[in-house]
Amino acid sequence: MLNFWNSSVGKKVVMGLTGLVLVGFVLGHMAGNLQIFMGPERYNAYARLLQHDIIEVTWAVRVALFVSVVLHALSAWQLTQRNWAARPVEYAVRESQVSTYASRTMRWGGVYLFVFLLLHLGQFTLGWKWLLPEYMPEGAYGNVVLAFGRPLWVVVYLVAMFFLLLHLFHGTWAVLRTLGVAEAKAEPLQRRLPLIIALVVTVGFSLVPLGVALGIVR
Amino acid sequence: MSGTMTIKLRVWRQSGPKAPGAFAEYTARDVSPESSFLEMLDVVNDALALEGKDPIAFDHDCREGICGMCGMMINGVAHGPSRLTTTCQLHMRSFKDGDSITLEPWRANAFPVIRDLVVDRSALDRIIQAGGFISVATGSPQDANALPIGKADADESMDAAACIGCGACVAACPNASVSLFTAAKIGHLGLLPQGQPERYRRALGMVAQMDLEGFGGCTLFGECMAACPKGISIDFIKRMNGDYIVGTVTRRPEKVTLGSG
Numbered sequence: 335m336l337n338f339w340n341s342s343v344g345k346k347v348v349m350g351l352t353g354l355v356l357v358g359f360v361l362g363h364m365a366g367n368l369q370i371f372m373g374p375e376r377y378n379a380y381a382r383l384l385q386h387d388i389i390e391v392t393w394a395v396r397v398a399l400f401v402s403v404v405l406h407a408l409s410a411w412q413l414t415q416r417n418w419a420a421r422p423v424e425y426a427v428r429e430s431q432v433s434t435y436a437s438r439t440m441r442w443g444g445v446y447l448f449v450f451l452l453l454h455l456g457q458f459t460l461g462w463k464w465l466l467p468e469y470m471p472e473g474a475y476g477n478v479v480l481a482f483g484r485p486l487w488v489v490v491y492l493v494a495m496f497f498l499l500l501h502l503f504h505g506t507w508a509v510l511r512t513l514g515v516a517e518a519k520a521e522p523l524q525r526r527l528p529l530i531i532a533l534v535v536t537v538g539f540s541l542v543p544l545g546v547a548l549g550i551v552r
Numbered sequence: 553m554s555g556t557m558t559i560k561l562r563v564w565r566q567s568g569p570k571a572p573g574a575f576a577e578y579t580a581r582d583v584s585p586e587s588s589f590l591e592m593l594d595v596v597n598d599a600l601a602l603e604g605k606d607p608i609a610f611d612h613d614c615r616e617g618i619c620g621m622c623g624m625m626i627n628g629v630a631h632g633p634s635r636l637t638t639t640c641q642l643h644m645r646s647f648k649d650g651d652s653i654t655l656e657p658w659r660a661n662a663f664p665v666i667r668d669l670v671v672d673r674s675a676l677d678r679i680i681q682a683g684g685f686i687s688v689a690t691g692s693p694q695d696a697n698a699l700p701i702g703k704a705d706a707d708e709s710m711d712a713a714a715c716i717g718c719g720a721c722v723a724a725c726p727n728a729s730v731s732l733f734t735a736a737k738i739g740h741l742g743l744l745p746q747g748q749p750e751r752y753r754r755a756l757g758m759v760a761q762m763d764l765e766g767f768g769g770c771t772l773f774g775e776c777m778a779a780c781p782k783g784i785s786i787d788f789i790k791r792m793n794g795d796y797i798v799g800t801v802t803r804r805p806e807k808v809t810l811g812s813g
Contacts, residue, residue, distance in 0.1 A: 342769030514794020
């Protein structure tokens with residue numbers, strides 16, 4: 335097992351499996367968030383359900399997500415260090431041929447998403463006052479409306495969704511290849527389902543800050 | 553024959569593995585568009601020799617695109633601008649009169665520069681030694697039809713076996729990963745019945761060796777596939793990963809047998 339974790343393929347498999355857990359989470363989280371368009375009662379009831387009624391389930395999910403994020407980021411960090419060390423002298427000229435913008439922004443986009451995740455948790459789950467001075471523990475709907483009343487946070491969230499779009503576009507395609515289960519194709523670089531997943535998740539998430547910014551949610 | 557061309561060259565010159573390198577500029581005059589890229593360099597080298605200067609060192613052997621010996625970074629692209637082409641099979645008609653061309657060796661920690669554009673690719677040999685073979689009793693060849701192999705498997709195995717070990721996949725990969733080479737060898741043997749007994753041990757051994765050599769890991773940029781003169785698909789990397797996972801799960805400790813001679 336230690337051999338597996340130490341190998342480049344093993345770490346990539348860990349990154350892929352934890353990534354799948356996180357893809358499942360963002361799909362569910364996005365769907366849940368959209369209830370904000372059904373009014374404050376519905377949305378606050380949903381928040382109460384997660385924070386009180388099924389809190390044991392919520393904690394189990396939180397632990398799984400915490401472990402997944404840590405392993406995902408750790409394997410990415412360690413593999414990146416190795417990959418950078420594998421070419422100590424850079425080319426004076428190198429032209430990318432087929433690699434996507436998404437694949438080339440996985441690392442820094444991932445770093446942004448990680449920082450965003452901390453801010454997001456601080457803002458809506460942990461209630462850090464410097465992020466959201468008016469934070470109310472029982473007022474999920476109001477917290478969202480107040481946070482996205484500030485253009486800065488709308489921009490921070492939309493940029494995060496841009497990187498999440500790229501991250502999912504490359505990640506959901508690459509993971510099946512990392513796990514050795516993708517279908518063989520004449521054009522393996524072409525992908526349709528990953529684009530659909532990435533768009534559904536990021537557009538769904540973006541509707542919330544946009545809805546507040548445009549005055550649809552108030 | 554159309555007119556000749558003048559080409560400006562910017563070439564990485566390095567006198568030895570430890571020596572510091574730098575770019576030097578040359579002008580190749582009267583270059584025939586029909587000449588191969590290496591023939592163009594031969595002419596430049598002849599002129600350098602006449603001036604009493606060191607010729608540009610580069611690797612080459614068959615000059616037919618099948619041996620895997622040649623290879624260099626040409627304007628930032630492994631083996632140059634033609635797809636499915638080795639450097640020796642690239643022709644000057646792919647360039648225009650007055651073009652400026654930058655030449656660099658394959659850059660990877662595991663491919664130390666020996667001189668100028670020549671790198672040491674023996675790391676690839678050590679990856680093969682770590683499992684890229686089958687263990688069989690040799691003797692008189694058996695009947696060709698004694699071991700039936702489905703056409704799809706035979707074709708796919710042959711696609712992987714087309715790898716000539718030139719190292720362009722490493723050179724083109726932003727991570728300097730050797731995954732496509734290793735995966736091609738694992739796929740070519742693993743698709744055939746003769747390769748089955750050692751299939752998973754092979755994947756474990758060869759992956760461990762490529763890590764040990766200091767190559768990077770695969771992040772599926774896809775650059776290797778575009779650079780490969782034999783068009784080997786990244787689907788083989790998927791297959792290697794699958795074999796590695798199965799190998800990890802099914803691995804059994806080696807038994808020490810007493811009295812086995």
